[in-house]
Amino acid sequence: MMNREQFIEKIAGLVDKYSSPIFNSVRIAQACLESNYGQSDLAKNGKNLFGIKASYPWVGELYTKITKEEVTGKLIKVPGDFRKYASWELSVKDHASFFTSTDYRKNVAYKDVLSAKTPEQQARALTGTYATDSTYGAKLINLINEYDLKQYDKEDKKMLTFQQCADILGLKIKKQLAPVKPRVNCFGRMNDNKYGITTHNTGNVDPRATAQMHANLQSRVYGASWHWQVDDKEAIQSFEDDVSCWHASDGKGPGNMRTIAFEGCINRGGNYKKAMDNMAKLSAIYCYLKNWDPLLMIKQHYDYAPNKKNCPAQIRAGKEGINWSVYLSMIVNHINTLRGTSKYNPKGLDTFEVKGYTSPKLPFKELKVGDMVTIENGGKWYDPQKEVEMKPSISITGKQAKIKQVKDIKDVSHSKVAYLLENFNSWILEEHIKEAKSDWVKVEDTEVNKDDRIEPEIDKNVDKEFYEVKDGQFYLDGVLYEIKKA
DSSP: OOOHHHHHHHHHHHHHHSOOSSOHHHHHHHHHHHHTTTTSHHHHHSOOSSOOBSOTTOOSOEEEEEEEEEETTEEEEEEEEEEOOSSHHHHHHHHHHHTTSSHHIIIIITHHHHHOSSHHHHHHHTBTTTBOOTTHHHHHHHHHHHTTGGGGOOGGGSOOOHHHHHHHHTOOEEEOOOOOOBTTTEEEEOOOOTTOEEEEEOOOOOTTOOHHHHHHHHHTOOSSOOSEEEOSSOEEEOSOTTEEESOSSSTTSHHHHHOEEEEEOOOTTSOHHHHHHHHHHHHHHHHHHHTOOHHHHEEEHHHHOTTOOOOSHHHHTTGGGOOHHHHHHHHHHHHHHHTTOSOSOTTOOOEEEOOBOOSSOOOOOOOOTTOEEEBOTTOOEEETTTTEEEOOSSOOTTOEEEEEEEEEEEEETTEEEEEEETTTTEEEEGGGBGGGGTTEEEGGGSOOOGGGSOOOOOOTTSOGGGSOOOTTEEEETTEEEEEOOO
16 A cells, blocks of 8 residues: 555656646645545545546546535535546546636636646635635645645646637637527537547638638528638637537537537638648647647548548648648647747748857846846847747737746857747747846946047948957947946
C-alpha cells in the first residue's frame, strides 16, 4: 500500500501529463482529499479520485454509493451515482477537462475557478461549486501548504482560454448563434462531443459564400446545421458544442449526435489556403483545450456518411497541396504552438530580412526571465531560426508582457539578444524593448559641453552610425546617445 507521499508523487506525474485550467497543486490536493490518498471505496472500486458524479455529458459506467453532502450547515447521507473509470489515469484525464466540458460549467458554474490567478483563489472558488463542504477550500489550501504542492505548479502549464488560443494563433473568432429548434434544424442539446470534430468543405464556390454568409443562412433557420464556418478571414460559431447538428448524413449516428461540425469555405476570390489554415487553427484550439489526439478525434464527413460522401472534397483532392495528412500536420503544428513548443511565426505573418549587425555594438541593459517589458514603436517579431523579422498583424506598440525566455542570437541589426514574450508566444529583438534602453540618454539632453564633442562633417549618403564619436557615445537611427551615469 502506498503511503501519502508516494500517492502524491504518482498523482503529480499524472496531472503533469494532462494539462488543465486548474493548478496542478489544486488538482493533487483534490485527489488527496476526495480519495483519502487513494484509499476510499470510490477510489479503489470506481477508480474515481475526484468524486465526480455521473452528470452530463458522462455516458460511461456508474458507481453507486452513499455519500455525505452539507445542507444548511449539516451533513446528511444521500445515494449518489459517480463516474466509474478503468484506471486512476483515466480519472485524472477526465478531471483535467471537467471544468470546461460544458458551456454552463465553463461560463457559469466554474467561471470564478477558471479565472483564478493563484492556487489559493482557485481552492476557495471550488467551495460551494465543486463541493458543498463549506470548509472545502480551506482544506485544499492546508494540503497544498502541508505537502508543498506548489512545487508541481508550472506557470506555463496553466491552460489558455479559448480567446487566448485564438489570439496566439491569429484567428479571428466570433459568435452568431442560430436558434436551436429540435426537429427543425437540429436534434437538440444532447451532444457530448465524444467523437471529436467532423471536417467539411462547404461545396459552394460562389464568391459571396463566405463564413459570414453561411452564418447568416443558419441564423434564418436552414434545413441543415453545423457548429462553425471558417473562411480566410474569420471563424464564426452558429451552435454551441452541446447541440447535435444535422451535418454528417448519418441520422442519429455518432457523426451528427456526438461530433462538432466545421465547414471550411471554398468561395472563389477567397484565399483557400488561409481558410484551411484557419480551420486547422480552430481544430487545434479544441484539441488543446479538450486534450484530444487530432489523429483520433478529427474526422471527415466521408467517415460518417453511409453513402461515403466525398467531403471535404477539396482537402480529399489535395487542392493547393493540402491533402488530409497535410491538414492534420497543420493542426498538430498549431497545437504545439499553443503548448509553447512550436514554430516562431505561428500567425503566418509576412517576413522580411533583418539588416546585418550595424556597428558600434550598442550597450543594451541586460534583462531576465520574469521581467515585465514594453514594446517600443516600430517593434517587430523575430524568428531566430530563419533570422527574419515579422510585421505584426496589429499594432503592438506600448503592449506589455513578461519575458518567458532569453536567447543569445547571431548579431543582427543592433541586437545580440532576443526575448520570448509570454502571452504573445513570440520573440522580439532587444532593440525593440523600452526597458533595454532605460539607462540611455540623448547626448543633447546632458550637460556635456558641445565644444568637447567631435561633430564630423556628415556625408548624407552614409549612415551616421559609421562615423567616429566620443568614447561612450553611439548613434541609433540618427540620434546620439550615451549611458546615463549612476
